[in-house]
Amino acid sequence: MDRSAELQYPVVGVVGAGVMGVGVAQSLAQTGHDVVLVDVSEAALARARMGIRNGLRAVTLFGSAEDKKRAGDPKAVLERVAFTTDYGRLAGADFVVENVTEKWDIKREVYARLEGVCRPEIIFAADTSAISITRIGSVTKRPSQVVGMHFMNPVPLKPMVEVIRGFHTSPETLGAAKRFLAEMGKTCVVVEDAPGFVSNRVLMLTINEAIFLVQDQVASAADVDRIFKGCFEHKMGPLETADLIGLDTILYSIEVLYESFNDDKYRPCPLLKKMVDAGLHGRKSGRGFYTYE
Incomplete structure (x- = not known):
């Protein structure tokens, strides 16, 4: 079923095709979003495609009745995900979730690239387990639009997300983050920015x-x-x-x-x-x- 007309964020950029990025991309595609999944190599993207296929099988085997209903047809879910090494494809994204490795030098470079292609009003959600959201916001031109979004693994089967408010994160950004997660069928708890969060x-x-x-x-x-x-x-x-x-x-x-x-x-x-x-x-x-x- 096409939900795109009902969604406030129909196109979502997901940066990083590791375990968490694959889970976020799968969860978004299952809930009717079009996903642009970006990574640095074709090999990583090929593994990501297989990871989503395997993830959909896991939902079929272990998910609740609601999880299975949301997952829908595996072929249709995969068709909603565009696998690319081109950051330029994120120019059309309505929301961006970053999931790259927990190394500051790598994250800093990613946000510089995002600033170069994403529209000024777009929110950046950092899926990090420990790095300061305030620090991430400081290397962007939009610190009020940067929020932490700590997903749990496996993402499609976890109903709650830890959302982190950076020093400059605005109330409007927090409200948007909650609406975005609701579109994914998830709830959240908002916490303050401190190492490791809660x-x-x-x-x-x-x-x-x-x-x-x-x-x-x-x-x-x-x-x-x-x-x-x-x-x-x-x-x-x-x-x-x-x-x-x-x-x-x-x-x-x-x-x-x-x-x-x-x-x-x-x-x-x-x-x-x-x-x-x-x-x-x-x-x-x-x-x-x-x-x-």
Whole structure:
């Protein structure tokens, strides 16, 4: 069903075709938006296309009745996504969500490119787990139109988003962000701009400490996760969650917290660093604390 006439933001630019960018693009396409998905290489875009196909299968297998209804026909969903390396295609976007890796030099360069092609009234939503929204806004000509939008993985199956208000983020931008998420069928909680915000300031410490437990041979990864699932009724344990997010992303996020607070409690576990150096990044690499086919 074509919903474009009902949408305030019918064309959405999604920058970064990694795990989160793919999830955001899929979720938008499922809700009737036309998506321009931008990345730096054709290889990344080919992986993204396959990722959306796999994501649609996951909704079919594990999603609620409402999720399945929203997903619609997989072929139609894919046809709403334009895969491109050309930032110029974002000139027609009504809203932009940036999902590139959690490295400041890379993000700063992306926003310079966005400024060069996007219309002046367009809002930039930064999908980041730790980097300051105020800092991102400072490298643009529209800081009042920059907002944090921390999606959770897998995006199509998560109904809530953590929205972050930067120092200059205007009430109008927050209102637009809420309307945009409502078009995706999602609710949000607005929090202030502080390192790690709410979710990752707590979650990254939990994951990091769980990795220390494995390093110190207190328990195996499987037993750590079993305790969290069996005792606290969490759907996933902290190390399963780490594999899902990506251990490289976990490390980047903890390093940002460590740098921001200058507090030893955010010191990355040496085992985490070793695993990232070894290329054991979790699900996306096929091996992390667990092995994936």
